[in-house]
Amino acid sequence: MGELMQAVVKSAAEAGAELVTRSIPRPGADEVLVRVKATSICGTDVHIYGWNSWAAGRIRDLPQILGHEFAGEVVEVGSEVRRIKVGDFISAETHIPCRACKQCLTGQMHICNNLKILGVDCDGCFAEYAVVPEIVAWKNDPSVAPELAAVQEPLGNAVYCTLVEPVVGKSVLIFGDGPTGLFAAAVAHVAGASKTFLVGRHPVRMEIARKVGATQTLDDNRDDIEGTLLSETDGLGVDVVLDMAGTQRAIDLGFKMVRKGGRFSAFGVAGGRVSIDLNDGIVFKGVTVYGINGRLMFDTWFEVRNLLASGRLDISPIITHKLPLSEFAEGFELMVRRPKVSGKVVLIP
Numbered sequence: 361m362g363e364l365m366q367a368v369v370k371s372a373a374e375a376g377a378e379l380v381t382r383s384i385p386r387p388g389a390d391e392v393l394v395r396v397k398a399t400s401i402c403g404t405d406v407h408i409y410g411w412n413s414w415a416a417g418r419i420r421d422l423p424q425i426l427g428h429e430f431a432g433e434v435v436e437v438g439s440e441v442r443r444i445k446v447g448d449f450i451s452a453e454t455h456i457p458c459r460a461c462k463q464c465l466t467g468q469m470h471i472c473n474n475l476k477i478l479g480v481d482c483d484g485c486f487a488e489y490a491v492v493p494e495i496v497a498w499k500n501d502p503s504v505a506p507e508l509a510a511v512q513e514p515l516g517n518a519v520y521c522t523l524v525e526p527v528v529g530k531s532v533l534i535f536g537d538g539p540t541g542l543f544a545a546a547v548a549h550v551a552g553a554s555k556t557f558l559v560g561r562h563p564v565r566m567e568i569a570r571k572v573g574a575t576q577t578l579d580d581n582r583d584d585i586e587g588t589l590l591s592e593t594d595g596l597g598v599d600v601v602l603d604m605a606g607t608q609r610a611i612d613l614g615f616k617m618v619r620k621g622g623r624f625s626a627f628g629v630a631g632g633r634v635s636i637d638l639n640d641g642i643v644f645k646g647v648t649v650y651g652i653n654g655r656l657m658f659d660t661w662f663e664v665r666n667l668l669a670s671g672r673l674d675i676s677p678i679i680t681h682k683l684p685l686s687e688f689a690e691g692f693e694l695m696v697r698r699p700k701v702s703g704k705v706v707l708i709p
């Protein structure tokens with residue numbers, strides 16, 4: 361291991377990033393150093409790369425290394441690290457908990473009061489090496505390819521959102537054809553959903569959704585979504601709605617299409633306040649609503665790892681692009697191109 365590494369760094373408070381040569385970081389007492397084998401681009405990275413108003417208000421210290429989704433090999437551990445060993449193949453939960461607040465002490469570390477996020481509140485993993493706290497390091501199944509292990513963080517969002525209650529024998533309606541919507545289609549399929557519908561807008565992505573197990577995709581611009589769903593569910597509406605979009609339209613249609621006694625899992629983040637038909641959408645129907653933030657630590661991670669290791673969950677069609685780390689700008693361009701042409705974009709350092 362040399363002294364220097366390549367890293368994708370946001371240097372200035374403006375759009376873009378640059379590939380720079382940096383010293384390889386040293387792990388602190390409770391941290392591990394990883395040689396990154398694969399790292400994937402998330403919507404959050406796109407916000408930071410493009411430097412939108414959220415990023416400008418959120419990112420404190422520049423320069424900062426981008427990225428938070430990865431898989432790699434541990435090459436060094438701090439003096440207090442016990443669970444993780446040199447040579448382990450790991451990924452990481454990106455929500456870094458304080459371990460002291462009420463949520464952390466009661467099994468809800470994923471919504472810690474003092475949450476820090478990898479690649480947002482500290483240096484990330486778009487680099488040859490990265491340092492992460494041992495508390496978030498997650499040992500992968502060695503049989504899983506690095507580019508698949510790298511996307512377990514967003515896959516975990518989909519697993520938590522989809523399987524917060526069983527979907528066996530149930531009809532599932534997904535809003536959003538982004539990576540988490542596509543992952544949710546794959547998860548619902550292998551978890552035994554009777555029918556899985558995905559509402560999207562981009563043909564390339566809806567084709568992927570069908571490939572990974574969606575029974576039917578519905579084009580939001582063209583198809584009669586309400587009519588189709590009612591005829592497919594004997595006029596009752598769907599058992600489960602997974603909202604990965606967060607739009608007013610998805611909220612309206614989702615609460616309209618969920619059946620009496622059904623479940624609505626809200627993962628998509630709205631651009632601002634949205635309205636909900638409280639009476640007819642939730643109260644009178646007796647609908648159960650879940651807010652989905654992050655991944656349960658570490659219940660979701662066990663499910664994700666075991667689903668991937670079993671070979672039953674095939675997410676490979678969702679990873680549409682694999683590029684060298686040096687071509688990160690092309691990766692970001694693929695992420696924002698319209699109509700959407702990419703699922704997950706993976707960078708290889």
Ligand SMILES: [Zn+2]
Pocket residue numbers: 402403404428429513514
């Ligand atoms: Zn992510």
Ligand SMILES: [Zn+2]
Pocket residue numbers: 457458459460461462463464469472473474475
């Ligand atoms: Zn906490």
